[in-house]
Structures are given as structure tokens and as C-alpha cells.
Amino acid sequence: MNKRAESRSERDEGGEISIPAGALWGARSARARERYAISGLKPHARLIDASVLLKKAAALVNCESGALEESVARAIAQAADEILNGQWRDQFVIDPYQAGSGSAHNANVNEVLANRAAEILGGQPGSYELVHPDLHVNYGQAASCFFPAAMRVAILLSARELSPALLDLERLLRRKALEFDRIVKVGRPHLRDSLPVTLGQEFNAFGSAIERSCRRIAEAGHGLAELNTGATAVGTGIAMRAGQSLKVVERLGQLTGLAVRPAEDHFRLAQTATDFLHFSASLRELSVELIKISGDLRLLSSGPQAGLREILLPAEVLEPHPVAPQALPPTSSPGLSECLSMVAYQVIGNDTAVMLASQAGQLESNVMTPLIAHNILQSMDLLRNALASFNQHCVAGITANAARCRELLELTDGPVLALSAHLGLAKAKAVAEEVAASGKTFKQVLLDQGLVPPEAVDAILSCRVLTQPGVVDTAGGAGDG
Secondary structure: OOHHHHEEEEEEOOEEEEEEOOOOOOHHHHHHHHHOOOOOOOOOHHHHHHHHHHHHHHHHHHHHOOOOOHHHHHHHHHHHHHHHOOOOHHHOOOOOOOOOOOHHHHHHHHHHHHHHHHHHOOOOOOOOOOOOHHHHHOOOOOHHHHHHHHHHHHHHHHHHHHHHHHHHHHHHHHHHHHHOOOOEEEOOHHHOOOOEEEHHHHHHHHHHHHHHHHHHHHHHHHHHOEEOOOOOOOOOOOOOOOOHHHHHHHHHHHHHOOOOEEOOOHHHHHHOOHHHHHHHHHHHHHHHHHHHHHHHHHHHOOOOOOOOOOEEOOOOEEEOOOOOOOOOOOEEEOHHHHHHHHHHHHHHHHHHHHHHHHOOOEOOEOOOHHHHHHHHHHHHHHHHHHHHHHHHHOHHHOEEOHHHHHHHHOOOOHHHHHHHHHHOHHHHHHHHHHHHHHOOOHHHHHHHHOOOOHHHHHHHHOOHHHHOOOOOOOOOOOOOO
């Protein structure tokens, strides 16, 4: 194939430039692709979806108003549908690190849709007589309002994908709470032995933390559902016909199923990125909870001999023992818990970048929007993928080590408090002293001395009564120890 057949020539404000023959992107994309070759990354899949959905909605509304010919609008809509169905995804070529308004991404989307629409109408890519990127695809829009609107829709689409993983984690934790409801163990505020709790109460608290995180993410998403589309650059909507912005948002809601709504104040959305900051913060708060939960699971499962070992994690990774590997069996590593913490740390780092970028706006725009979009969307990808594996291969397989919970509980004052309700405090303390002196268990001492009926001893020593409110009189004060 000769060189002429391998490329085509296009002209823009910068002059003539060569484009690969099969490319649907054009001159502006080619220049941006070369200028912003920073990370080697491509636009996020949900950002592509959101972008073409916005262009499709605008094209259909512009057709209804008479601003676009029906054949052109339908060709743009068909091209958008093809992209949404998985075609032409490789034609979106702009690095996430680009000019601050997202203008390069906007140009890329406009050119791909225009060239594909032209093909649908019988034309050729690069000849913009049938469908023009600016005059048709971008009609009534500007990159500085289009790109933030696309960001908002992309984040909402991605949040819809993250939600099932979070709900599944909460469901699994609540299920484990019910499963472990009758297993009593040592409570450890400040990592010191304290009053008994049930293992179920600990897991239910994990579930409640995730539930609240889900609620905060949903609340933050509500702020992102407000769209600035059609406000053209500064918020005045100067190039948009009256009522067109509302119609575009309504059509977009129909196409996506998202509860999007027009901006109450277009100028606020042009100036500030705090809606994105709020959403990113909700992901950071979730990450803090995940770090706490995954750390607690590692601590509760520590061992296998010298640790707490009150729960057993699934055998995720078997590694040779670091000392005398031939003599000792492989050990199970809590790899997925560690991995989830790494992901959470990365999300917190991404949130820091979003926070710094959000304060970088001046007057009518924020010039860090591509960075904000990239970090929030990456955070949700990481969380969704990490949770999918963590839920299936770790949480779902957690089991309780009831015997170990009971063994450690008997080393604390829990049994003394439980016995005091039946024998009085003086006799309960005397039993504890005998246990310490003889090396026998509480059960053995109680049976040997005939202090408790054999059929009642296990129920009394379970200490479960101590995990309920109002059982012990604390009028004299009860400390954390």
C-alpha cells in the first residue's frame, strides 16, 4: 500500500497535517494527541459514554428545534449509539492530562462523531461538508461547559457500577453478623482487654459503616446530577436557544436513566468544582472505613498460633515459611485485605489531588477539570475491582474460631462479671483466684466445687448476658479497661 493510501491530509488553524487513513479523528485531535503525549492513557470508558450521550441528546434536541437537519441529527445519533455499543472506542485518543478546559477531548469527540456520521450519510472522513464537528456536532455548546457536564455524567455512570459492590459488602458483613451473633469474645478498646462483645456485634458495626458510606456517596452524587450543559463558556448560555438547555438535560435523563437536572445557577457550575470535591471526599471517607475494616480483619485473624486468631480468613495465598521452609508448612497470607488497603490509600491520594485541583479555578472556570475527572473515575474503578475480589474471595469465606474466642475470654474478667450475677462478687472473685492458682478452667472449678448446676455452667460462662445493655450496675463508674 503506498503512502497516499495510508493517510489523508486535513487542515486546521495550525495548517495542514497528515491523518491515518482509517482514523475517525481529525486535525485538532492529531495535534492534541501529539502535544499531550503524557501518560499513554486513553480517556476513561465512562467519560467516552457520557460525552457521546451528551452529543446525542444535543443533536436530537437541536433537530427538534430546527437547528439541525433531521438526516444530520440522526446520523450523529447513530454514530453515538455505535460507540455506546462498543464500536470505534479506539478513536478516542487524547491523554487525560491535557488542556484545562477539556477542549482537546471535546474536539476529539466532535471529530469522531462528525466523521462517522459523514460515513453513514455516504461521505468520507476528513471532508466536513456533510457533517461538521463544530457547526453540527458541537452546536450550542462550548468545551468549558460540555466537559464538566460530561464529567458529571461519567461519574454518575461509574457510581452506578460501584454501588453493587458496596451493597454486596454490606450484605456479606450483615450476614456474618447474624452468623456470629452468639459467639462472645473479648472487647478491646485501646487494644486492652475489656468487657465482652459478640463477634456479631463487631461485624454488624462494619456493615453499618459501609451503609453510611453508601449514603454519603449517594448524597454527593445528587450534587453532581446538576448539569451546566449549554451555558457556553461563562454561564450566560449566549449560543443556546431559550429552553434548549432544559430540553437537552431532559433528553439526557431519558437516555441514561439518571436523575439529572438543569443547573440552578449556571455561573456557579462554571466557576466552582466543589461538587466534584464533595464526591471525591465521599470516596475518601469510604476508603478510611475500608482501611479500618481490612486492618481489623487482619488483626482478628492474626496467627496462626501466636496471634488472636478469633476469625479464620480463607486461604488466599500460601507462601513458604521464611525460616526453614522445608520443615514448616506454608502460611496463609491475608493478601486481599492488604490489597484493599493499598487501593484505599491510592484513593485517598487521588482525593488529595482532586482537592488541590478544585481550588485551582480562577473566575469563570477551573482549568484542572481533566485531572479531577481522571482521579475520581480511577478511584471508583479501583474500589469496584478491589471490592469485587475482596467480597467474593475473602469476606464471604470468613469463619469464626469460637473455641479461640472462648479461650481468650476466660483469660479476662468477663467470667468474673458473669459469675457475680449468680454467686455474688465475693464468690466470683474467689473462683477466679482458684483458677489462677490451679491452672484449671472456670468450668472445672465451678463443677469441682459444685457452685453451679452442670446444665447451667456453659450458659453462665458464655458471658453473652454481658453483651446486652443494662445488665451490670455501673453507678460506681466503669472505665475502658
